[in-house]
Amino acid sequence: AQTVTQSQPEMSVQEAETVTLSCTYDTSESDYYLFWYKQPPSRQMILVIRQEAYKQQNATENRFSVNFQKAAKSFSLKISDSQLGDAAMYFCAYRSYSGGSNYKLTFGKGTLLTVNP
Amino acid sequence: DGGITQSPKYLFRKEGQNVTLSCEQNLNHDAMYWYRQDPGQGLRLIYYSQIVNDFQKGDIAEGYSVSREKKESFPLTVTSAQKNPTAFYLCASRGKGQSYNSPLHFGNGTRLTVT
Numbered sequence: 001a002q003t004v005t006q007s008q009p010e011m012s013v014q015e016a017e018t019v020t021l022s023c024t025y026d027t028s029e030s031d032y033y034l035f036w037y038k039q040p041p042s043r044q045m046i047l048v049i050r051q052e053a054y055k056q057q058n059a060t061e062n063r064f065s066v067n068f069q070k071a072a073k074s075f076s077l078k079i080s081d082s083q084l085g086d087a088a089m090y091f092c093a094y095r096s097y098s099g100g101s102n103y104k105l106t107f108g109k110g111t112l113l114t115v116n117p
Numbered sequence: 118d119g120g121i122t123q124s125p126k127y128l129f130r131k132e133g134q135n136v137t138l139s140c141e142q143n144l145n146h147d148a149m150y151w152y153r154q155d156p157g158q159g160l161r162l163i164y165y166s167q168i169v170n171d172f173q174k175g176d177i178a179e180g181y182s183v184s185r186e187k188k189e190s191f192p193l194t195v196t197s198a199q200k201n202p203t204a205f206y207l208c209a210s211r212g213k214g215q216s217y218n219s220p221l222h223f224g225n226g227t228r229l230t231v232t
Contacts, residue, residue: 004159009157037220042225044223044225044226045207045209047220105162107159108159109158
C-alpha cells in the first residue's frame with residue numbers, strides 16, 4: 001500500500017516570503033499522480049496543484065510550484081510571495097495510475113501553514 | 118451553481134445512536150466518496166461508490182454504512198458500532214470520463230460530535 005508522509009506538522013512564513021512544504025511517498029508503481037490540496041479555516045478542500053509522475057517538468061500554478069523528484073519519491077510545494085490568504089492546512093495526496101475509475105486518494109497528515117504579517 | 122452539499126454543518130448525537138450524514142451533488146458526477154478527518158491524521162477513505170446501487174469499502178469502513186440509490190445522493194450512516202465516531206466528515210465526487218489527474222470535488226464537511 002502507498003503511504004504519504006508530511007514531516008512538518010507546522011510551518012510559518014512571513015508575508016511576501018517563500019516557503020517550502022515537504023512531502024515524501026512510498027510506492028512501487030512507476031505511474032501515478034500527486035496532488036497538493038489546501039484546507040483553509042472554512043475546511044473546504046481546494047486543489048492547489050497536480051503532477052503526473054511521467055512528466056519530468058515540474059508543475060506550476062501562479063505562485064505555487066512543485067519540486068518533483070521521482071527517484072527520491074519527493075514532492076515538495078513551494079509558495080512564493082506568501083499572502084495572508086495562504087494560511088491553511090496543506091495536504092499532499094497520491095493517486096495510483098492503475099485501478100481505472102477506482103479513484104482513491106491517499107493523503108498525508110497535513111502541514112499547518114501560518115502566514116505572519 | 119453546481120456543487121456538493123453536506124448537511125448539517127454540525128451534528129450532535131448521544132452515544133449508542135445511529136446517525137446519518139447527508140451528501141448531495143448536482144454536478145452529474147458518477148463517483149462519490151466519504152472521507153473522515155481527524156486532527157493529525159489527514160483524510161482517510163471510508164466508502165466510495167462509482168455508480169448507482171454499487172459501493173465499496175475504503176480503508177476504515179468498520180462501523181459505517183452507505184447507500185447509493187440515486188446518482189445525486191450518497192448518505193453515510195455512522196452506526197453505534199463505530200468506536201470513535203467524533204470526527205469531521207468530508208464527502209467528495211468525481212465525474213465519469215474525467216482524466217486521471219482530475220481532482221475530486223469536496224463538500225464543506227460535517228462535524229459530528231458524539232457524547
